[in-house]
Amino acid sequence: MAQATDIGAAVPLRRSGRWNQRTFAPWLFLAPGLLMFAIYVLWPIVQSVTLSFYDWNGLYNRDGAFTGTFVGLANYRELMVDPAFETSLWNNLKWLVLYMLALPAGLFIAIFLNQTVRGIRLYKSLFFFPFVISQVVVGLIFAWFYAPNFGLFYLLTENVFGQGTAILADPNLVTYGIIAAGLWPQIAYVMILYLTGLNNVAPDQIEAARLDGARGWRMLWYVVLPQLRPATFIAVIVTVIGALRSFDLVSIMTSGGPFGSSRVLSYYMFEMALGEFGFRMGYGAAIAVVLFAIMMVFISGFIWKMWRDERER
Amino acid sequence: MVHKIAGLAVLAGLLATTSAVAQQRVVTWNTDYDAGPLAAAEALVADFEAANPEIDVQVNNFDREAYKNAIRNFLTADPPDLANWYAANRMRPFVEAGLFADISDVWADNGLTEALASSVPSSTIDGKQYAIPYTYYQWGIYYNRDAYAAAGVPVPAADETVSWEQFLANCETFKAAGIDCVTTGSSALWPVAGIFDYLSLRTNGYEWHKRLAAGEISWTSPEARAVFAEFAKLQPYVTANHAAIDWQDAAAIFVQGRAANYVMGNFAVAVFREGGMTNENLGFMVFPEITPGIPRAEEAPTDTVHLTSGAQNPEDAKLLLAYMASAEAQTKWNAALGQLPTNRNATVDPSDPFLTEGFQALSTAEGGIAQFWDRDADAEYAKAGMEGFQQFLVQPDQLESILERLEQTRLRLYPQ
Numbered sequence: 001m002a003q004a005t006d007i008g009a010a011v012p013l014r015r016s017g018r019w020n021q022r023t024f025a026p027w028l029f030l031a032p033g034l035l036m037f038a039i040y041v042l043w044p045i046v047q048s049v050t051l052s053f054y055d056w057n058g059l060y061n062r063d064g065a066f067t068g069t070f071v072g073l074a075n076y077r078e079l080m081v082d083p084a085f086e087t088s089l090w091n092n093l094k095w096l097v098l099y100m101l102a103l104p105a106g107l108f109i110a111i112f113l114n115q116t117v118r119g120i121r122l123y124k125s126l127f128f129f130p131f132v133i134s135q136v137v138v139g140l141i142f143a144w145f146y147a148p149n150f151g152l153f154y155l156l157t158e159n160v161f162g163q164g165t166a167i168l169a170d171p172n173l174v175t176y177g178i179i180a181a182g183l184w185p186q187i188a189y190v191m192i193l194y195l196t197g198l199n200n201v202a203p204d205q206i207e208a209a210r211l212d213g214a215r216g217w218r219m220l221w222y223v224v225l226p227q228l229r230p231a232t233f234i235a236v237i238v239t240v241i242g243a244l245r246s247f248d249l250v251s252i253m254t255s256g257g258p259f260g261s262s263r264v265l266s267y268y269m270f271e272m273a274l275g276e277f278g279f280r281m282g283y284g285a286a287i288a289v290v291l292f293a294i295m296m297v298f299i300s301g302f303i304w305k306m307w308r309d310e311r312e313r
Numbered sequence: 314m315v316h317k318i319a320g321l322a323v324l325a326g327l328l329a330t331t332s333a334v335a336q337q338r339v340v341t342w343n344t345d346y347d348a349g350p351l352a353a354a355e356a357l358v359a360d361f362e363a364a365n366p367e368i369d370v371q372v373n374n375f376d377r378e379a380y381k382n383a384i385r386n387f388l389t390a391d392p393p394d395l396a397n398w399y400a401a402n403r404m405r406p407f408v409e410a411g412l413f414a415d416i417s418d419v420w421a422d423n424g425l426t427e428a429l430a431s432s433v434p435s436s437t438i439d440g441k442q443y444a445i446p447y448t449y450y451q452w453g454i455y456y457n458r459d460a461y462a463a464a465g466v467p468v469p470a471a472d473e474t475v476s477w478e479q480f481l482a483n484c485e486t487f488k489a490a491g492i493d494c495v496t497t498g499s500s501a502l503w504p505v506a507g508i509f510d511y512l513s514l515r516t517n518g519y520e521w522h523k524r525l526a527a528g529e530i531s532w533t534s535p536e537a538r539a540v541f542a543e544f545a546k547l548q549p550y551v552t553a554n555h556a557a558i559d560w561q562d563a564a565a566i567f568v569q570g571r572a573a574n575y576v577m578g579n580f581a582v583a584v585f586r587e588g589g590m591t592n593e594n595l596g597f598m599v600f601p602e603i604t605p606g607i608p609r610a611e612e613a614p615t616d617t618v619h620l621t622s623g624a625q626n627p628e629d630a631k632l633l634l635a636y637m638a639s640a641e642a643q644t645k646w647n648a649a650l651g652q653l654p655t656n657r658n659a660t661v662d663p664s665d666p667f668l669t670e671g672f673q674a675l676s677t678a679e680g681g682i683a684q685f686w687d688r689d690a691d692a693e694y695a696k697a698g699m700e701g702f703q704q705f706l707v708q709p710d711q712l713e714s715i716l717e718r719l720e721q722t723r724l725r726l727y728p729q
Contacts, residue, residue, distance in 0.1 A: 059410040060389045062622045067410055078725070083718060148554035149566075168500075169557035171707065257500055258556035259704040276381055277687070277696035279406070 045292070052076070052285035058273075068282065075286035084260050085287070088268040091175050092244065092294075095264060098179045099186060099243035103235055106190025107228075111220075113191070114198045124195065131188035139252030142181035143168065146253075168254050171261035178249050178262055186242055190235045197231030198224075233305070240298050244291070265291045337369045340629045341393035342618070344372055345380035353649035360645070361636050368629050388412040392623030394630035400435035400444050400615040401684040402691055407619070408438050414620040414627065415441045416634060423635045431675070431682050432655045435615055444617035445634045446655040448647050450579035451671035452507055452612035452685075458594040460573040464490035469598050477515075477543075477601040484550035487573050494550035496572030498563035499706065502699040505555075506686035508576045509544065509702045510612055515603035516540045519610035519681035526689035528727035532719040541705065541712060543603055548709050556707055564588065576600070578614065582667050583651060597667050599674050610680030614688060615655060697722040 052075055056068025079085050113124050130138065145153050148166035158164035167177035201224055209223040225232075247266040250256060256263040256271060263271070265287060271277075273284025346354055351374055358370045373393060375383050384396060388407065398404050398413075407413045420426055420442045426433055432446040461468045466483045469475045475483070484494030499505045513522045517536050524530050530537065552563060552572060560577070561584060567575045568588030575581065585595055599611065618637055624630050636642050643654035648662050653672055661672045675682060687695040701715045 057406050057410075058385055059406060059412065061410050062389070062412060064389060146557070148557050164554075166554035166557045169554040169707070171704075254557075255500065257502065257700075257703070258707055259700040274382065277692040279385075280693065 048285045048288050048292070051282055052289050054282040054285075056281045058279045058281045071282065075283050078283065079286055079290065084263060084268060087260060088263040088265045088287075091262065091264045092246075094175055095179055095182075095243040095246050096240065098176070099183065099239050100236075102183055102186040102190045102239050103232070105183070105187045106235065107194050109187065109191045110194035110198060114195060128188050128192055130185040131192070133185070135185070135248040136252055138181055138185055139249045142177070142184075142249075143253045146177055168262075169258055171258050174254060174258065174262040178246075178253055181253065182242070182246060182249050186239060189238060189242075193231050193235045193238075194228060197228045201227045237298075237302055241295070244295055244298070265294075338367060338626060338629050340368055340370045340395065340626055340633055342370060342372050342395040342397075342633070343380075343384070343387065343393040344374045344397050345377045346374055346397075347377060350650055353646055356649060357637070357642060357646050360642065361633055364636075365629075365632065368632070370633060388621055388623070392621040394621065394624040394626050395633065396619050396621055398444070398617055398619050399684075399688055400432065400446055400617045401688045403688045404444060404617070404619065405438060405691075408443050412622050413443045414622045414624065415443060416445070416620050416631065417442045419445070419620075419631050419634050419638075423638060425638050428640065428656045428658055429638060430657060432615055435682075435684055435688075436617065444619055445638050446615040446617045447637050447643060448650055448652045449613040449615040449655055449675075449682075450652045451675055452511070452576070452578045452614075453671070453674065454598050454600055455567070455575045455577055455581065455585065456596045456598065457567055457570055457573055457590070458596055460487070460492050460570045463570060464492050464573065466573070468596065475598065475601050477603045480601045481546055481550075483573075484547070488550055492570070493552040493566065493572035495547060495574045495576060496552040496563045496566050497555050497576065498552075498558040498560040499555045499703050500557060500559045502696070502703055503685075503687055504560050504563070504577070505702040505706055506695075506699050507578070507612065508547070508551075509540070509698075510683060510686050511576065511600040512543045512547070512603070513540045514610045514612070514680070514683060515600060515607065516543055517604070518607045519683065522610070522683060523681075523689065526686065526694075528691070528694060528723050532716045532723060537716070541716070544702075544705060545709055545712075548706055551706055556703060578612075579652065579667055579671055592666055595667075597670050608680035609678055610683060611675055611678040612683045612685055613653070613675050614685040691726065694722065694726050 051068075053070060053072060054068040055071045055074070056066070059067055061067055109127055113120065113127060145151050146167040148154050148164065148169065151166075154164040154166055165173070167173045205223060205227070206219075209219055214223060245266055246264050247270065250262055250264055250267045251270070254262045256267050269284050269287040269291065271284075272280050272287060278284065342358075344351065344354060351372075354372060358372060362368060362370060380397070384398065384407075387393065388396065389412070392412075398407065404413060420429075420436075425442075425445075429436070429446060432449070433442075436442050436444040436446055456468075458468050464487045466486050487494040495508070497504045497508065510522065513525060516539050517525075521530065521536060525537070552566060555563065560581070563572070563575065564577075564581060564584045565588065566572045568585055568590055582595070599609070602609070618634060620627060620630055620634060637646075638656060640654070640656045640658035643656045643659040644661075647654040647659065651665070651668070653661060653668060653675065657676070661668045663669055683689060686698060689695075690698060697719060701719045704711060704715055
């Protein structure tokens with residue numbers, strides 16, 4: 001800013017032209033992005049929020065007219081007492097908390113793999129492999145793993161405990177079973193983030209710490225981890241978002257069952273708005289708005305932190 | 314995607330009409346068939362075109378699951394003349410939005426109220442007909458004779474019905490032999506509704522069941538509790554972990570003889586046969602009587618074709634609909650489908666024992682023909698119900714909370 005006024009003062013004649021250029025140029029460059037953002041992000045948000053005040057089955061009549069009716073806050077009032085919504089909310093919380101396990105696990109594997117031995121590249125790519133496979137495939141693999149009668153996990157528990165446990169048929173275990181499936185690729189993702197982070201750890205600081213006698217946990221906690229802060233920050237963001245938007249695994253592995261015990265908000269929204277027995281667009285939109293609000297809490301937190309970091313620089 | 318398909322169809326239609334006989338009139342028909350039924354429908358179309366050379370019928374087939382969403386778009390955006398869908402409550406939203414056309418005249422002009430008598434209620438909304446039912450299939454108990462032999466349980470004779478007490482006693486024997494008495498795979502929910510429907514129909518009768526599906530009966534009423542009391546008797550004998558498998562997985566258990574009975578629809582016979590079962594070891598019986606003296610009702614979901622309100626060529630489309638309803642067309646069509654014709658004058662392939670027995674069971678069901686829980690009840694109510702049935706099969710001790718939740722759903726959807 002100071003610089004800008006200096007130049008302005010030095011060239012008073014061209015001041016207004018400069019000023020215009022400096023004001024408009026950024027907007028010109030931003031325009032395509034902003035336009036896309038407005039059309040594909042902002043406008044749908046406005047539409048979803050509007051729709052959440054309507055009762056609509058998704059049909060237009062023959063003349064193409066909207067057939068919904070305005071119901072005010074009725075959808076939200078119904079959400080408040082809907083046991084399925086409560087289940088979904090709790091399951092989302094379980095996802096959020098347990099998904100965080102991907103951080104320590106990913107860090108551990110990253111440190112383990114951060115060495116120079118023959119063929120380490122191959123090992124790294126093998127560990128990264130789960131993240132490369134589609135979530136749908138991950139879901140199918142784990143569904144077979146848990147499958148009663150022939151699944152590996154089922155046979156294992158049958159051999160150990162005498163009676164097999166069909167995780168996906170048990171309303172108390174099913175969510176944990178799906179989270180475990182989700183953690184598999186998520187750990188790989190976090191691992192790769194930390195591996196790149198570890199590349200940037202300053203060797204001289206490690207050296208200095210070693211001379212001062214730091215080893216093991218203390219070295220990790222006081223020397224390595226602080227330098228991994230940017231990686232941790234990104235890892236937390238992708239893990240939180242990954243947990244909140246968990247949809248594919250639930251859909252593939254259980255369709256929210258048994259009797260809705262493994263629903264999460266995003267799947268419940270899909271069920272209500274677009275599922276075979278749903279087509280309650282307004283109610284689905286209301287769930288989406290709630291999910292959006294929850295995500296906004298985290299996203300604003302991240303943006304605030306990023307903004308603060310930028311300013312400190 | 315949908316628009317693309319529809320667009321291609323339109324393009325194909327244009328090409329066909331311009332290159333072929335110019336004065337040919339086109340009827341478009343959107344369908345959701347798998348390969349076998351699609352071939353059957355094409356055979357029907359070929360017969361119709363042979364009889365009406367001036368009409369060209371264009372079948373535009375969709376993936377079955379995708380169709381459920383696609384129909385909501387194409388009925389407004391790009392309506393065909395005819396569209397596949399289902400009878401009873403499942404067609405109600407489209408009728409109420411004015412997207413399906415009233416075809417009472419087709420029914421009246423062709424004497425269909427007589428010929429399709431058993432399907433009149435499920436095709437009618439507010440006194441008008443909106444559907445042509447062309448096929449249905451019975452539900453009932455399919456049993457594995459080998460499993461019966463392995464457990465030493467006498468196989469029910471052809472014309473003898475098993476009593477409910479006897480059935481449950483057999484279950485005990487099966488359990489002792491390590492065989493599941495009744496199998497099902499409920500990960501998709503609907504298979505459990507088949508069991509519940511039969512328990513409900515046999516305990517309280519068709520009229521009561523219909524009112525339950527319509528939300529007129531309290532889930533905490535003594536009659537509803539009576540149904541769940543019978544359900545509780547059956548519960549210990551149903552395949553464990555059914556909630557994690559789908560119906561084809563349960564079919565495998567049944568085919569391998571690890572389960573003796575399967576409450577299913579007739580479409581499962583094809584799967585049983587693929588698994589290696591033959592008429593020698595596969596049997597069919599109607600669900601046992603529970604409350605004595607109640608007129609026997611059966612489940613037979615009906616598939617239908619509808620005239621859309623935006624049809625370009627409704628006159629010729631109605632000709633095709635009338636043809637679909639006729640006895641000779643339905644005989645041939647259903648023989649290819651392996652299902653039952655809805656026209657009472659049509660005939661069933663006598664060499665297929667399951668179709669013959671099913672036709673027999675349905676035509677003598679004096680109690681009535683139910684569509685199936687998810688077609689008789691409104692979508693949201695149906696789903697809540699099926700989740701309750703599945704939960705009861707997994708956690709029978711939760712009966713009170715299940716009934717309470719279902720009752721709350723009922724009061725919300727059907728304010729008293």
